[in-house]
Amino acid sequence: MRRSIVGYHQDDEAHWVAELECGHNQHVRHDPPWQVREWVVTSEGRAAHLGTWLECRLCDDPGPAEPIGFREVASAMHRAALVAQQLDLAAAELRLDLRREPTGGLLRLRCERVSRLQWLGGGATAEPGGEVTIATIGLERLGPGEPWRFYFRLAPPSELELACARCWWNGAEVTGVGRCYRDQPAG
Numbered sequence: 001m002r003r004s005i006v007g008y009h010q011d012d013e014a015h016w017v018a019e020l021e022c023g024h025n026q027h028v029r030h031d032p033p034w035q036v037r038e039w040v041v042t043s044e045g046r047a048a049h050l051g052t053w054l055e056c057r058l059c060d061d062p063g064p065a066e067p068i069g070f071r072e073v074a075s076a077m078h079r080a081a082l083v084a085q086q087l088d089l090a091a092a093e094l095r096l097d098l099r100r101e102p103t104g105g106l107l108r109l110r111c112e113r114v115s116r117l118q119w120l121g122g123g124a125t126a127e128p129g130g131e132v133t134i135a136t137i138g139l140e141r142l143g144p145g146e147p148w149r150f151y152f153r154l155a156p157p158s159e160l161e162l163a164c165a166r167c168w169w170n171g172a173e174v175t176g177v178g179r180c181y182r183d184q185p186a187g
C-alpha cells in the first residue's frame, strides 16, 4: 500500500529509516550497488522526499495469518495471471503478484531465502495488452526443513523453476510436505 514519508530517523548502524504516515517504518538505505538512494544522505535530499510515497508491506500484510496448505496454494495459483514479479537480490526474496479473475484483487506469493531461480525460455513476457498465465504448476517439499520447489510453465510459453526455504501466500505461511502438480488445458 502506498504510504507517504512523514519523517526520518537513523538506526543503530546509522542507516536511514523513513517514518510513514501509517506509523510503520521502512529502511531507505544508500548501500551501492545493492540499493542506490543518494538523496537519503543529505538533509536537502531527505526534505525533498517528504510527502513522496513508499510501498508499505506491513500495511499489505497485517499480522500473521493462519498457515495454509501447499495444495491449496497450488490450486489458487493454477491458471492465475502473473501480474508482477519483484526479485530483491539483497534479501534473496522473490514476490509474485497474481490475479485469478480480471476484476479480482491481487494475490501474493512471497518466497524467502531463494536458493535457485531459473527462467527457461526467456522469462515472462506478454504481448502489449496481453497477460501471462500459469498453465502448469508443480509444488513440492520432500520433508520438514527441506526447501520448497516450484515449477511453473507459463503462457505465452516460458518456464520458471525456483527453490526457497520458506514461502507465504497472502501473508500466511505455506505448510505441508508432499507433491502437487496441476496441469490443465485452458478452458
Ligand SMILES: [Zn+2]
Pocket: 003, 020, 022, 023, 024, 056, 057, 058, 059, 060
Ligand atoms: Zn504501513
